[in-house]
Amino acid sequence: MEGYFYLGKILKLHAAKGALLIHLDTDSPENYTELESVFVQMNGQLIPFFIESLEHRHNNNAVVTFADIDSTDQASMLISCALFLPLTMLPPLTGTRFYYHEVKGFSVMDENFGEAGIIEEVLEYPHQAVLRVLLKGKEILIPITDEIILEVDRETRTIRTRAPEGLIELYLE
Incomplete structure (x- = not known):
């Protein structure tokens, strides 16, 4: 997806009411604690989803709830979908580190x-x-x-x- 970078993946349902466990594929998950939205890849398209809550867990996992996703049926449609963000949201690297x-x-x-x-x-x-x-x-x-x-x-x-x-x-x- 040109102009976007892979952030992670939706792993499974978490508890009730549409919460999801996601994995953040990053060395620095703390850089993504204040996300307001992400793009979810569905059927080859990137669809914006607004985040209501994001709670980081261990092993680069987090529990997320999206606006307008308020049932396990709705949330289950997102399992295994990839998460993306615009390249402009990548934190700058210095020294010999590079994207x-x-x-x-x-x-x-x-x-x-x-x-x-x-x-x-x-x-x-x-x-x-x-x-x-x-x-x-x-x-x-x-x-x-x-x-x-x-x-x-x-x-x-x-x-x-x-x-x-x-x-x-x-x-x-």
Whole structure:
């Protein structure tokens, strides 16, 4: 969903009167304690729902009640639906931390190799996320680790890296 980010998922009914248990897929659930609304994905569309109450629990879970949802029958229609928020609601990151969507189009400057290309996207694999970079029509995959990502310069739209020796050259052969 362009312009939105995935916040979490509706897990199940909670008690009576339409309350729902949700899971917030975030490192910082405390950033979302004062939400007034969320977008619920239903049939491929994002539908706004206004929040009446939101009570955080453990393990990034929370109990939510939505305005105009006042029965378990109505609430059960929302189980397993994904929750989204506009990208403008993401808290800013600093240092070498970045949102994956944020770095698309950034240049990569490697300490050893030099200009390593432009980031096309971030790919998420089960054990590792990587920058998919294009250089002269060739694809280069650079792991996202604290040892490799040295600096994220949002002003110049550049990421400075220290890729393992020979990694970038391997893709260019």
